[in-house]
Amino acid sequence: MPPPFAPTRPLAMFALSVALGVAALAAAPPQAAKADVVARVNLSSQQMIVYVDGRARYGWDVSTARKGYRTPVGSYRPTRMHRMWYSRKYDDAPMPNSVFFHGGYAIHGTPHVRSLGRPASHGCIRLAPENARRLYQLIAERGMKNARVVITR
Numbered sequence: 739m740p741p742p743f744a745p746t747r748p749l750a751m752f753a754l755s756v757a758l759g760v761a762a763l764a765a766a767p768p769q770a771a772k773a774d775v776v777a778r779v780n781l782s783s784q785q786m787i788v789y790v791d792g793r794a795r796y797g798w799d800v801s802t803a804r805k806g807y808r809t810p811v812g813s814y815r816p817t818r819m820h821r822m823w824y825s826r827k828y829d830d831a832p833m834p835n836s837v838f839f840h841g842g843y844a845i846h847g848t849p850h851v852r853s854l855g856r857p858a859s860h861g862c863i864r865l866a867p868e869n870a871r872r873l874y875q876l877i878a879e880r881g882m883k884n885a886r887v888v889i890t891r
Contacts, residue, residue, distance in 0.1 A: 775876045775885040777845065779863055781809060782891055784855050786845075786865070788873060796872065799854040801864040809861050811889050814839040816882040819874065828860060834867060835874035839887040846870055863889075 776789040781802050788796040802809040818838045823846070825831040833846040845863040847870030848854075854866060865873065877885045 775873075775880050777873060777885070777887050779809075779887070779889045780891075781811070781857075781889065784857065786863070788876070790876060796869070798865055798869045801848070801850070801853045801856060801858040803859055803861045804857040807859070807861045809859070809863060809889060810840050810843060811891060812840075814887045814889075816877060816885050816887065819878065819882065821874070833862070835870040837874060837877055837885075837887070845873060845887065863887075 774789070774792070777786055778789065779786045779800060779802065784800055784802065786796075786798045786800045787794050788798070816837050816839050820836045820838075821834070823833040823836040823844070825833055827842065832849075833844060836844040836846040838844040843861055843863075845865060847867035848859075848864035849867070850858065850864065851866050854864065858864070
């Protein structure tokens with residue numbers, strides 16, 4: 739039997755430690771993902787699900803692009819945020835709690851809550867004012883680098 743500190747034994751223990759460490763890392767979600775805020779928008783259902791720390795936290799009706807306009811599909815990081823923005827393109831229309839994610843496209847509050855749940859916008863993603871405020875606050879607290887907007891059909 740080899741002595742307890744033989745060179746082969748530490749190597750075997752080291753290999754076992756590495757294997758266990760890799761297995762533990764593979765089983766656990768990455769820490770960075772736990773800090774994420776992900777707003778998933780489904781254009782077909784006109785719904786947004788907001789995930790915080792990997793868990794579905796909110797589900798809201800939205801309005802996206804009506805016929806003749808488009809809401810871009812893809813995965814984006816917020817690029818800028820404004821408590822209140824006025825559209826330069828559409829008659830200075832108010833866009834409270836705006837989270838811009840792709841050029842001039844944003845998620846923002848709307849007073850047209852009766853249109854939520856169906857396509858009605860020029861391409862932005864509209865939310866009820868209180869939901870837009872909640873999303874804006876979540877992203878502001880966690881940081882834009884820890885947020886993502888995912889838009890699917």
